[in-house]
Amino acid sequence: xxxxxxxxxxxxxxTLERLGFVVVRQRDSHIVMRxxxxxxxxxxxxxxxxxxxxxxxxxxEVTPDDFIEALHA
Numbered sequence: 001x002x003x004x005x006x007x008x009x010x011x012x013x014x015t016l017e018r019l020g021f022v023v024v025r026q027r028d029s030h031i032v033m034r035x036x037x038x039x040x041x042x043x044x045x046x047x048x049x050x051x052x053x054x055x056x057x058x059x060x061e062v063t064p065d066d067f068i069e070a071l072h073a
Contacts, residue, residue, distance in 0.1 A: 002064050004053050005071065009044035012053065016042070018070045019062060033060070 007015070013023065013031055021033040021040075029044045040060035043052065057067055 002068055004050050004064060005068065006050075007048055007053065007071070008046055009042050009048060011071070012042050012048060012056070013044070015067060015071045016040070016060065016062070018073060019066065021060065035060070 009029070009031070013033065016033055016035075017023075019035070021035040024032045024034045024039070026032070026044070031042045031044055033040055033042060038059075038061045040056045042056055048056075054064070057064060
């Protein structure tokens with residue numbers, strides 16, 4: 001498994017948008033994103049902890065490799 005990069009919530013949202021997710025709604029600092037039947041909640045923080053990023057990728061059914069590839073695209 002690759003090492004997760006340190007990213008902000010806004011960067012995670014942009015990366016997930018590149019993977020086909022759309023922002024459904026936002027309440028306070030939590031952004032709800034959806035792609036088909038899968039979705040995730042991204043906290044809009046300055047820096048996401050590694051476990052939080054891993055959890056939201058699992059929730060979104062996105063592999064870490066796909067996320068890192070879209071991050072650098």
